[in-house]
Amino acid sequence: MLNQIQAPALRPQTTAHLAQTMTLLSLTAFELYQKIETELATNPALELIEERFCPSCQRRLASSGPCPVCSQPRGLLNSEPIVFVSPREYFSNYSGNGLDQTDQGEDDYTAKEDDLPTYVLRQIAPELEQEDHLLAVHILTSLNEDGLLEVPILEIARFLHISISRVEDVICKIQRADPVGVGSQTPQEALLVQLEVLSESEHVPHLAFKAIEQGMDLLYRHQYNELARLLGVSPRKAKEIAQFIGNNLNPYPARAHWGDVYQPTPSETGAYFHPDVIISRLNNLEDSPLVVEVISPLAGKLRINPLFREAVHEAPTEKTEQWQEHLERASLLVKCLQQRNHTIVRLMQRIAQLQRNFILMGDSRLEPSTRASLAVELDVHESTISRAVSNKTVQLPNGRIIPMAKFFDRSLHIRTEVLQIIAHETRPLTDTEIAKMLKVKGFKVARRTVAKYRSIEGIMPAHLRSKSNGNHVYKHPIRGGTPPHQP
DNA sequence: CTATGGCACGGATT
DNA sequence: AATCCGTGCCATAG
Numbered sequence: 001m002l003n004q005i006q007a008p009a010l011r012p013q014t015t016a017h018l019a020q021t022m023t024l025l026s027l028t029a030f031e032l033y034q035k036i037e038t039e040l041a042t043n044p045a046l047e048l049i050e051e052r053f054c055p056s057c058q059r060r061l062a063s064s065g066p067c068p069v070c071s072q073p074r075g076l077l078n079s080e081p082i083v084f085v086s087p088r089e090y091f092s093n094y095s096g097n098g099l100d101q102t103d104q105g106e107d108d109y110t111a112k113e114d115d116l117p118t119y120v121l122r123q124i125a126p127e128l129e130q131e132d133h134l135l136a137v138h139i140l141t142s143l144n145e146d147g148l149l150e151v152p153i154l155e156i157a158r159f160l161h162i163s164i165s166r167v168e169d170v171i172c173k174i175q176r177a178d179p180v181g182v183g184s185q186t187p188q189e190a191l192l193v194q195l196e197v198l199s200e201s202e203h204v205p206h207l208a209f210k211a212i213e214q215g216m217d218l219l220y221r222h223q224y225n226e227l228a229r230l231l232g233v234s235p236r237k238a239k240e241i242a243q244f245i246g247n248n249l250n251p252y253p254a255r256a257h258w259g260d261v262y263q264p265t266p267s268e269t270g271a272y273f274h275p276d277v278i279i280s281r282l283n284n285l286e287d288s289p290l291v292v293e294v295i296s297p298l299a300g301k302l303r304i305n306p307l308f309r310e311a312v313h314e315a316p317t318e319k320t321e322q323w324q325e326h327l328e329r330a331s332l333l334v335k336c337l338q339q340r341n342h343t344i345v346r347l348m349q350r351i352a353q354l355q356r357n358f359i360l361m362g363d364s365r366l367e368p369s370t371r372a373s374l375a376v377e378l379d380v381h382e383s384t385i386s387r388a389v390s391n392k393t394v395q396l397p398n399g400r401i402i403p404m405a406k407f408f409d410r411s412l413h414i415r416t417e418v419l420q421i422i423a424h425e426t427r428p429l430t431d432t433e434i435a436k437m438l439k440v441k442g443f444k445v446a447r448r449t450v451a452k453y454r455s456i457e458g459i460m461p462a463h464l465r466s467k468s469n470g471n472h473v474y475k476h477p478i479r480g481g482t483p484p485h486q487p
Numbered sequence: 488c489t490a491t492g493g494c495a496c497g498g499a500t501t
Numbered sequence: 502a503a504t505c506c507g508t509g510c511c512a513t514a515g
Contacts, residue, residue: 370500386501410500410506430490446508451491461491463515491514500505 017339020332024340026387029276029295032340036302036333045323045330047305117141123177128170135160136170139183147182147253148190179253187251188216194249205241207231212245219245225455239458275395277348277404279359290352290359290397294341302337304330346378347388351407358407359396363416371408414443415453422454428462 027035040046117140121133128136138160142151153171157164174183180197181190191212198204210231211219218227219242228238278293304327315323351374357365371389375382392404406412421429421437429437431450438445454461 372500382501390501408500432490448491448508448510449506452507455492463490489515491512493512494510496507496509498506501503 020336021339022387024336025343026390028391039333043326043330045304045308045326047303049301049303120174120177120182124173127173132170139171147179149183149185181253188212190253191249191251205244208241208245211241236458236460275401276392278395279352279397281397292348292352294344302334344388350374350378355407364413366413368410414445415457418453419457422459428465430462
């Protein structure tokens with residue numbers, strides 16, 4: 001009942017196709033972007049063609065015909081989600097999330113024509129000695145896409161035959177320029193710089209420094225209890241500090257989504273601040289359908305260059321084989337790309353149906369479901385679902401970006417229920433009592449498990465909670481990632 | 488004695 | 502096959 005809109009799943013034809021599809025499926029939109037970029041650069045058979053905008057809503061249109069959003073076409077009869085794939089210019093410039101909401105002007109660096117190096121250089125040029133300009137340029141162009149400096153300072157100094165301290169001086173100036181923290185060598189350093197700069201203008205929790213210096217890994221993993229121990233404060237306080245850091249600092253200075261609570265895992269360098277899928281509402285009506293968009297990182301449509309296809313026939317004999325290969329490679333990529341998007345669309349479409357309440361009304365409404373169950377519904381292998389879900393993020397209609405894996409969090413709704421209960425309690429309830437209350441509400445959970453949930457949410461045990469303040473729990477509009485649940 | 492956290496085991500999930 | 506998660510049992514703190 002869910003596929004009337006979409007064509008049936010395309011099946012991979014060859015093993016190469018299969019392998020390629022699987023790799024692409026597990027890639028983030030951003031990783032995909034990188035892959036396609038290199039592919040475009042090396043394979044003349046591939047071509048990127050321009051696309052047009054919808055004049056009224058500014059969406060990019062994937063094909064000719066009316067805009068699927070504005071001029072509501074078929075498929076809206078029964079409030080089923082409709083689906084279309086729309087490429088957006090996500091990664092083509094540093095301002096990143098070029099989306100409707102959030103970007104309130106100032107912190108998205110306005111001059112989009114400028115790349116990051118130019119932008120920063122412009123700011124610091126006045127305070128630089130003439131002879132340091134070259135050095136600054138060298139540093140700025142060595143930054144990775146997150147705005148971090150991966151090249152050791154020593155190496156730069158050697159390369160330019162200058163002293164380390166001079167390099168450090170310039171880096172220090174760079175770090176204080178607009179995206180504050182750029183040019184740091186690690187996310188940690190970036191955070192420290194940001195915190196320091198921030199502390200000049202407003203009050204910051206003094207323990208934040210220590211938390212960053214010594215508890216980075218704990219921060220990343222949301223292990224507030226451990227963090228609390230390290231800092232010698234209550235888990236609640238620790239969580240507050242972590243929240244402060246998450247809300248005000250950005251470990252990857254060049255990324256757009258400033259102040260998203262969601263912390264990326266440190267190992268990944270992918271763009272966690274960009275969603276891979278966007279779910280939005282068609283309009284503000286109560287029963288408005290959910291629209292699922294798979295982010296295609298390119299601002300156009302990828303296809304095989306027809307001229308190249310023609311040219312192959314007339315290729316010089318020594319080249320024909322190579323050209324032929326290019327052609328095949330290109331068409332494989334395009335096919336697999338379609339396949340990838342198709343799979344994700346089908347997956348998200350189903351999720352959108354299933355989790356409509358969750359998407360619109362928040363954590364407590366999450367329907368527990370597993371990747372495995374979706375796999376049978378969609379008639380694909382479970383590993384396919386796993387690949388499609390892993391490392392990916394979804395932007396909800398309210399603008400929040402959550403990891404896709406959150407849709408499969410088995411205990412989220414119960415945890416939020418626990419939060420609720422504790423928020424409304426008149427006296428500190430013991431775990432056993434909470435467990436009972438949950439049972440009444442239909443959640444059968446062992447007492448021990450309630451304790452676990454508490455610890456995950458960073459809530460103190462009953463005897464350490466005082467009834468007066470209901471502030472143990474503040475409602476996160478949507479909690480950031482589902483952190484690894486560890487005590 | 489009660490409420491909790493730690494450890495560890497088994498079943499489910501990935 | 503590797504991991505994650507809920508739970509039971511036990512030690513400990515209050």
